[in-house]
Amino acid sequence: MTRRILLHVGTPKTGTSYLQDVLFRNQERLAEAGIAYPGDRFDAHFLAALDLMRLPWGGLEHEAIGAWDRLAEAATDAAGPTTVVISHEILARAGKAHVERALTSLGRDEGAEIHVLVSARDLTRQIPAEWQENVKHRATLSYRAFLDQITDPARAGRIGSWFWGVQELPDILQRWAGDLPPEQVHVVTVPPPGSAPGLLWDRFIEAFGLTGIDLDLGNDRSNPSLGVPETALIRRINQSMNATLAPPDYRPLVRELLAHQTLSQRRDSARLSLPPDLHPWVRDREASWVEAIAERGYRVVGDLDELRGVERSPHVYPAHWADPDRPAEDEVADAALDAIGRLLLEATGNRHEIDRLHHELHEARQELERAYLRPTYKAREKAVRALEGSAPGRSALRGYRWVRRR
Amino acid sequence: MSPTPPATGEPAHSPTGSAHHGGGLATGWVEELAAGSVTTWTRWQQAHPSGAASASGAGPVVGPQYLPGAQQLELLRRLNEVAAATGRTVGPALADRVLRAGIPDRGRPDLPLTGLHAAAFGPEPVRPEALPERDLLPVAAGLIAESLASLAPLPPVRRPLARRLAGRVRPGPTWDGDGWVLLHRAPARVNPYRVDLALTDLHTLAVHAWATRAVRGGVLGFEDWLRSRVSADRLPTSLDVVGMAARNAERVGRAQVTLSFEPRHLPDLVGGAGLPPVHLPTIDLARQVGRPLGVLVSDATRTTLLSRRLLPRLRQLAGPTGPTPVPAPWAGHLNEHAERSVGLLQRAGYAVRGRLELLVPSTAPPAPPARPADSELTTLRLAMDLLLDTKDGAW
Numbered sequence: 001m002t003r004r005i006l007l008h009v010g011t012p013k014t015g016t017s018y019l020q021d022v023l024f025r026n027q028e029r030l031a032e033a034g035i036a037y038p039g040d041r042f043d044a045h046f047l048a049a050l051d052l053m054r055l056p057w058g059g060l061e062h063e064a065i066g067a068w069d070r071l072a073e074a075a076t077d078a079a080g081p082t083t084v085v086i087s088h089e090i091l092a093r094a095g096k097a098h099v100e101r102a103l104t105s106l107g108r109d110e111g112a113e114i115h116v117l118v119s120a121r122d123l124t125r126q127i128p129a130e131w132q133e134n135v136k137h138r139a140t141l142s143y144r145a146f147l148d149q150i151t152d153p154a155r156a157g158r159i160g161s162w163f164w165g166v167q168e169l170p171d172i173l174q175r176w177a178g179d180l181p182p183e184q185v186h187v188v189t190v191p192p193p194g195s196a197p198g199l200l201w202d203r204f205i206e207a208f209g210l211t212g213i214d215l216d217l218g219n220d221r222s223n224p225s226l227g228v229p230e231t232a233l234i235r236r237i238n239q240s241m242n243a244t245l246a247p248p249d250y251r252p253l254v255r256e257l258l259a260h261q262t263l264s265q266r267r268d269s270a271r272l273s274l275p276p277d278l279h280p281w282v283r284d285r286e287a288s289w290v291e292a293i294a295e296r297g298y299r300v301v302g303d304l305d306e307l308r309g310v311e312r313s314p315h316v317y318p319a320h321w322a323d324p325d326r327p328a329e330d331e332v333a334d335a336a337l338d339a340i341g342r343l344l345l346e347a348t349g350n351r352h353e354i355d356r357l358h359h360e361l362h363e364a365r366q367e368l369e370r371a372y373l374r375p376t377y378k379a380r381e382k383a384v385r386a387l388e389g390s391a392p393g394r395s396a397l398r399g400y401r402w403v404r405r406r
Numbered sequence: 407m408s409p410t411p412p413a414t415g416e417p418a419h420s421p422t423g424s425a426h427h428g429g430g431l432a433t434g435w436v437e438e439l440a441a442g443s444v445t446t447w448t449r450w451q452q453a454h455p456s457g458a459a460s461a462s463g464a465g466p467v468v469g470p471q472y473l474p475g476a477q478q479l480e481l482l483r484r485l486n487e488v489a490a491a492t493g494r495t496v497g498p499a500l501a502d503r504v505l506r507a508g509i510p511d512r513g514r515p516d517l518p519l520t521g522l523h524a525a526a527f528g529p530e531p532v533r534p535e536a537l538p539e540r541d542l543l544p545v546a547a548g549l550i551a552e553s554l555a556s557l558a559p560l561p562p563v564r565r566p567l568a569r570r571l572a573g574r575v576r577p578g579p580t581w582d583g584d585g586w587v588l589l590h591r592a593p594a595r596v597n598p599y600r601v602d603l604a605l606t607d608l609h610t611l612a613v614h615a616w617a618t619r620a621v622r623g624g625v626l627g628f629e630d631w632l633r634s635r636v637s638a639d640r641l642p643t644s645l646d647v648v649g650m651a652a653r654n655a656e657r658v659g660r661a662q663v664t665l666s667f668e669p670r671h672l673p674d675l676v677g678g679a680g681l682p683p684v685h686l687p688t689i690d691l692a693r694q695v696g697r698p699l700g701v702l703v704s705d706a707t708r709t710t711l712l713s714r715r716l717l718p719r720l721r722q723l724a725g726p727t728g729p730t731p732v733p734a735p736w737a738g739h740l741n742e743h744a745e746r747s748v749g750l751l752q753r754a755g756y757a758v759r760g761r762l763e764l765l766v767p768s769t770a771p772p773a774p775p776a777r778p779a780d781s782e783l784t785t786l787r788l789a790m791d792l793l794l795d796t797k798d799g800a801w
Contacts (some may be wrong), residue, residue: 050701051701052703053508053510054510054548054698054701055510055511055512055701056511056623056625056697056700056701059705060691062700062701062704062705064701065701065702065703065704066782068459093515093739095475095508095509095516096470096471096474096508096516097506097507097508097516098508100470100471100472100506101508104568153530155514155530156514158512161512161515161529164528164529165515168528171528242634243635244643289527292526305682
């Protein structure tokens with residue numbers, strides 16, 4: 001029976017974290033339905049992507065050694081289900097050599113039926129979202145500097161090169177699916193703001209063929225977005241602390257505790273959006289992408305017109321555009337107060353934990369001292385010393401310890 | 407609804423040879439390069455104005471079915487150039503590896519060639535011969551990393567017993583089999599009640615701090631590292647001698663901390679001949695190789711492979727080198743930090759072996775580097791020499 005490989009290769013910020021969380025949590029139920037989502041940890045496909053592309057990722061790459069080959073081996077396991085899902089959004093960045101290695105290892109040349117899936121959101125929302133993601137990964141560049149880099153036709157800088165690598169839909173689809181019949185290429189569009197909450201998930205179900213499977217959907221693990229003053233605050237923290245705060249500390253403290261758990265809860269602040277001067281430029285690109293994808297005849301789950309963000313989402317642009325490079329300082333100060341408060345609570349919790357551990361340690365020491373004072377301990381100590389003084393004694397001691405497994 | 411199966415059930419991939427090479431013109435050039443040609447893409451285009459050319463007509467004998475990026479093609483052409491100029495050859499195995507190489511890390515993606523059917527999307531086409539060295543280095547670094555990762559593991563180095571028992575000396579981690587560097591960093595080791603901070607001038611310390619970071623997965627080149635870490639009012643922890651001494655004094659007592667500046671004492675402290683000179687292109691190549699190597703081997707193995715396999719080879723290739731000067735404006739910033747630090751350390755009253763003023767770098771103009779000024783060119787040349795000299799399995 002032909003093995004079907006459903007290869008979901010992007011793009012970032014399109015609900016992929018939630019999809020991957022559901023797939024991982026439901027591995028057994030999927031397997032019962034004849035679908036494999038291989039991997040022994042929730043980020044197995046991310047690590048495999050790092051390995052495939054030889055992509056360092058703040059030290060996580062050490063956990064990725066051999067990860068792609070393991071994933072490919074599991075995906076092509078003859079005893080496994082005949083449909084296999086592989087999903088990670090950074091695969092969008094893969095070059096020709098990486099794609100070739102991936103498709104070869106997944107059995108393309110042995111007759112496996114490769115399907116490439118891309119979930120896509122309009123550029124209008126992707127541009128500010130990508131800058132925010134950069135800021136949450138220690139970036140210090142301003143929004144305008146980011147925009148300048150991505151609008152530079154040469155794409156010579158790291159920012160522009162990465163952005164278009166993972167966002168330019170027609171190019172991603174060409175790299176991954178250039179040789180595939182269009183019916184094996186699937187584009188899932190992300191609904192516009194204000195759509196029904198479950199609509200994107202319904203589209204994923206349709207695209208991946210998960211209809212009728214009773215899945216545990218859990219909680220939405222997607223990364224919540226930050227507003228304008230909150231993103232400006234994180235950027236200032238990066239500018240101030242990057243030289244001293246190591247990446248392993250930055251991740252839990254700044255990205256998780258401050259950005260995701262604290263500042264993203266502030267929902268009343270202005271949202272990040274495109275500056276008005278870029279609307280025509282973005283509108284043209286969105287139109288050209290929609291046209292190219294429609295021409296190629298790919299299967300679309302959703303509506304390609306949803307990728308025309310500038311045209312379809314006028315409410316994304318408030319009357320007064322909030323510039324994150326010149327935020328309202330009182331709003332940033334307000335966000336900073338929330339951040340300080342959260343850090344104080346965290347520090348308080350840590351202090352209590354330290355006190356508790358000190359107390360435990362103190363009790364353990366006292367217990368140890370009491371044990372040393374017992375007559376039986378003293379007698380045993382004396383016997384050991386006496387035995388250690390002679391060769392036969394030492395042999396006897398070794399024998400005793402061997403017997404007692406000490 | 408599940409994805410629709412194909413109508414024919416045939417394999418999705420059907421190699422079509424030259425068609426993947428963007429037509430005969432590019433196919434012909436790839437064949438030429440694989441056969442050792444040094445002709446640039448632009449000259450090849452000019453020589454074949456009709457747009458169709460194939461050296462043999464039989465399709466490429468090495469390389470993939472698709473047209474590689476401009477970076478891989480230009481690297482192969484430059485390898486051919488270096489090989490021809492030095493009486494060496496680029497064997498088919500190496501040519502094949504170059505053409506099939508992916509671009510690791512966050513380098514620019516595969517770049518298309520000018521003059522072919524232009525795609526409406528993706529990066530702009532380029533003339534490969536105009537690519538800067540920094541676009542070719544990731545490809546070369548990825549190939550070197552794969553070679554290193556395939557080598558058999560080395561036995562662990564045991565430090566001499568006398569040095570392990572020395573106790574008072576608390577050198578930092580090493581990146582180099584020849585000697586200890588980053589002497590000023592004190593790991594938890596041996597005698598916890600006495601600390602000798604072995605120091606030298608702040609310029610040298612900065613160069614070694616970067617070099618140590620570079621071979622442990624560092625992202626930044628020397629200037630970028632200085633730019634992000636050193637300013638008029640900021641020093642990284644690894645160069646903050648005042649803070650380092652204070653932290654140790656808090657732990658073991660001020661009287662137990664000694665600042666050692668004796669150059670003649672240094673070899674005793676660090677073993678061997680003391681601090682090895684840092685050759686910037688050599689370390690920078692190790693840094694660039696270390697990035698993809700980190701996805702292939704563990705952290706510890708990476709450091710071992712870079713310090714004990716790669717760096718000795720690169721030193722042979724680079725020949726004698728001078729010290730690495732710290733460029734402006736960071737040289738000035740470091741001088742000011744050093745002068746401030748001397749005052750603070752004097753007031754703190756630590757025991758000093760040698761003169762505390764040795765922390766301040768010499769004001770004499772730095773010696774010119776032994777290699778050409780263009781560091782990236784030198785780095786790429788080192789990488790190409792290494793690739794040409796490294797036969798399969800014979801490191």
